[in-house]
Amino acid sequence: MNPRFAFLAAPVLLTAYGLIRLADGLDGVRGPGPAWTTGHLAFLGGLVLFVPVLLTLRRLAGGGRLATATAAVGLAGVVLSMAQITIDVVVGLRAGDHAAMGPMFDRVQEVPGVALAVYDAGPMLFYVGLLVAVAHLAMRRVVPVWTPIAIMLSTVASATNLDLLPAGGLLMLVAFTPLVRSAPAAVPA
Template sequence: MTSTLTGGRYAPALVAPLLLVLYGVLRLVDGLDGKHGPGLAWNLGHTLFFAGFLLFGVVTFGLRRIAVAATPGRHQVANVATAVSLFGIACFLWVILGDLFAVLDDAAPLPEQLELAGPLAFQLGWLVLLTLPTAATPRALPVWSPLLVLAGFLLFSVDLDLLPVGGLLLTAGLLPVARPRRQPVDVPVSSRRP
């Protein structure tokens, strides 16, 4: 006989995109004077942006676990998508550090090709990791999950002023990853009531 327990599944999946929302809001505040540049809103926003992308790295491993569990035969695809995502996240982190510390950007700027490839790698890897379980087992992740994440990514590419809205779409798309989940748990015979 089995019973179910409820528990939190993956809180970083909600925290990371919410940090992106906060970064987007601070970016809008910073740009009220017509330019984006060093200052309190800029520095605080980029610090949140950096923390968000560190958490996106953590979430990537959680997405990999879900993808591998739902599609055991696609283990290698999930591994490649994870590596591609982590490469993109590393590019993001390097650029954010360069924005926060101009001396770093002057000393070792990220090559322009990697500045373009990094975001695409992150997004492509995540979309693969979200699509694998969705296609294999509808109960693993709903179809709307990768679609909302894709919509958020598309908003980022249209205009960086849409970061708060895109971040909210990512949050909504990652809800199935972060929400409490009912898991069957075996109940030992000795603890069952007659």
């Protein structure tokens, strides 16, 4: 996969998810239905694209211990986020209406460790890994100092209120602009 494509498409898909999520809630309820499923699949696609993003950030930082540890933390967060989104899609497909979704989510989150790993702390590992990776690149002067600031603002916006996900995705897209130019056109085999 072309890392440049991943740096552009991943935040675009996160923005799309945020916009679809907003549209899904216009009637006062989110899910289940086509908007719920489509939005979550867009988010899942974005997460898949963050795998080459994190691996490219590792390479751009020289691949040392810090870069490798940071990529590992970020990738763990991606995997746990993908688990959350997959659960959300399955619940959305199985539930007959919005009221039926709550008890399904409750049953999943009652499994010991799932709430913490998949819904609370686990997904934050992705954002921590991403922020540390771009901060490392800024310290090495691979990207401008505003790049990690934009990633931090993107994360804070998205974590503060899920209705700010479109803004968070766009901020991430802006942050990735210098990385599109720095990233190799293709991953070596």
